[in-house]
Amino acid sequence: MEYLKRISMNKRLLLSAAFIFFISFMGVAQENKFEREINQILSQNLTYSATIRQTGIQGIVLISAKIDELGKIDSLFLIESPDDRLTDVVINAMRALQDKWKTKYLDGRPFDKKYLFHFSFQIGKKTHDIVWERKQVEKLLEKGDDEKALEKLNELIAGDQYSYLLFELRATANRQLGNIEASQEDYIRAKYLKRDLISTITITAIAQ
Structure with missing residues (x-):
């Protein structure tokens, strides 16, 4: 049976016989009180069961929520998911939020x-390895090693097309390399993601 322990307002840690897994809120540079409340509700209703983990299923689930004229969640739309079981987990959490x-x-x-x-x-x-990788890219950009930074950013973005922070960094790398059109495209992508993205949650399972 899974054991749940509250670690802080914006993180929780779940322990099982074979895994430790964390739920954390990534990608929001300045999480405000409303975002914290949203993330708390979602995290309290998210699971990453041993059955799913043992199959090796992982990846991104992206949900689009339609807000109606009164400001309420009217409907949910699945944009991306690697597996129906993860979709079900997320939809359950989103319904709790609704x-x-x-x-x-x-x-x-x-x-x-x-x-x-x-x-x-x-x-x-x-x-924290994801955060570390992002910081390494920032250091590469500060040192002027833009080619290496761009190569790393392309790799990170290939794994996550919805992190506005990565697109902002790649816009910087492209600009410093003189790739102005690519830089502008990344900047616009980051701008729209930042505007439309309400919550980014990472659920990480680590074998003990």
């Missing part, structure tokens, strides 16, 4: 619009 949804959670965003919720299920890769 039941507890408050219009203030939009934090000034317009009503009658679709917004994105990003869930990344990972096995064997520590969450």
